Amino acid sequence: MVAETVIDIEQLSKSYGTHRAVDSLSLQIRRGEIFGLLGPNGAGKSTTILMLLGLSEPDGGTINVLGMNPTRQPIEVKRRVGYLPDDVGFYEDWTGLENLKLTARLNGIGEKEAHERAIRLLDQVGLKEAAHKKAGAYSRGMRQRLGLADVLIKRPEIIILDEPTLGIDPKGIDELLALIYGLSREQGLTVLLSSHQLHQVQQICDRVGLFVKGKLLAEGNLDTLTRQLLTDTPILITAEVDRADRQLLDGLNDLEGVQGAEVATQDQDAFLAPSSRVLIQIGCSEDCSDAIARFIVSSGVSLFSLQRKQYGLDEIYRRYFAGGEERGSKRTKKTVK
Numbered sequence: 564m565v566a567e568t569v570i571d572i573e574q575l576s577k578s579y580g581t582h583r584a585v586d587s588l589s590l591q592i593r594r595g596e597i598f599g600l601l602g603p604n605g606a607g608k609s610t611t612i613l614m615l616l617g618l619s620e621p622d623g624g625t626i627n628v629l630g631m632n633p634t635r636q637p638i639e640v641k642r643r644v645g646y647l648p649d650d651v652g653f654y655e656d657w658t659g660l661e662n663l664k665l666t667a668r669l670n671g672i673g674e675k676e677a678h679e680r681a682i683r684l685l686d687q688v689g690l691k692e693a694a695h696k697k698a699g700a701y702s703r704g705m706r707q708r709l710g711l712a713d714v715l716i717k718r719p720e721i722i723i724l725d726e727p728t729l730g731i732d733p734k735g736i737d738e739l740l741a742l743i744y745g746l747s748r749e750q751g752l753t754v755l756l757s758s759h760q761l762h763q764v765q766q767i768c769d770r771v772g773l774f775v776k777g778k779l780l781a782e783g784n785l786d787t788l789t790r791q792l793l794t795d796t797p798i799l800i801t802a803e804v805d806r807a808d809r810q811l812l813d814g815l816n817d818l819e820g821v822q823g824a825e826v827a828t829q830d831q832d833a834f835l836a837p838s839s840r841v842l843i844q845i846g847c848s849e850d851c852s853d854a855i856a857r858f859i860v861s862s863g864v865s866l867f868s869l870q871r872k873q874y875g876l877d878e879i880y881r882r883y884f885a886g887g888e889e890r891g892s893k894r895t896k897k898t899v900k
């Protein structure tokens with residue numbers, strides 16, 4: 564069953580003076596999804612988040628959050644959507660526990676329930692030992708964990724996290740990401756995560772939206788992004804076989820969609836020792852894995868493995884922007900509806 568859409572954005576636009584910060588943005592996010600908002604500085608991520616929270620009014624288009632219009636129902640949206648800014652503010656002289664209980668009270672939660680929820684959350688985010696320590700003495704990582712607990716105390720259905728891992732050490736990042744992932748999977752929490760840290764986004768996001776100059780350039784999982792953005796980069800398939808002669812390579816080159824097949828590495832003893840393996844690298848304009856596998860096997864050659872190169876987000880981002888601004892703007896016009 565397909566999960567319900569909890570965020571529905573259609574043709575959303577917002578300008579500051581003559582500058583279009585968000586330009587005809589359409590995006591749907593389903594319940595329980597972890598969605599990554601990715602893009603360079605000034606791409607329009609924060610402006611979009613502010614409009615989702617009802618803190619900024621769109622110039623055009625529509626936003627629907629949990630069936631509500633954030634501009635008209637900002638208080639109700641705020642009750643059900645949690646927002647963690649990149650630098651969350653706490654009462655520095657108050658302990659972590661006291662800060663959480665204050666947030667709970669401000670959200671109309673009774674004293675006893677507030678205490679119980681705060682204790683449980685501090686444990687969940689790994690701050691049990693630091694519960695009675697002043698927030699001012701927390702490290703950056705601890706503050707982010709406290710921030711996450713602070714967002715969760717009102718039991719939101721959606722949480723929006725702006726650069727949640729900024730300034731945290733690698734171990735802290737892994738733990739925070741695992742926590743966010745667990746929350747989403749176990750409690751069906753919908754998570755919107757804005758970040759510049761591509762490999763982190765890739766670790767936990769189900770889908771990613773790539774923002775450039777106020778437009779959504781591409782969205783989807785890694786496979787979709789690769790297809791949408793790296794259109795002129797060949798698909799690379801590596802076949803591991805027991806031998807590769809000219810006839811085999813010529814045959815592969817003749818297959819439809821294959822742009823080039825060549826031996827990538829060859830064990831020096833490949834032709835002497837039948838057990839040695841040879842790697843053939845095949846560049847294709849489309850995924851020709853099936854045809855390649857069939858051809859190799861029908862040639863009487865043993866095929867041990869066939870792998871398609873997976874591009875990571877870092878690589879997609881780097882390759883896509885390798886052509887600079889010029890390429891970015893051309894693509895924007897071409898790929899955005």
Ligand SMILES: Nc1ncnc2c1ncn2[C@@H]1O[C@H](COP(=O)(O)OP(=O)(O)OP(=O)(O)O)[C@@H](O)[C@H]1O
Pocket residue numbers: 579582583584602603604605606607608609610611
């Ligand atoms: N209050 C404002 N007044 C005028 N211009 C603004 C305002 N807020 C944002 N902008 C401009 O709108 C564009 C989008 O900014 P936004 O903060 O949404 O980008 P972002 O993707 O969140 O960037 P970052 O990753 O740096 O946070 C930028 O050009 C920015 O300078």
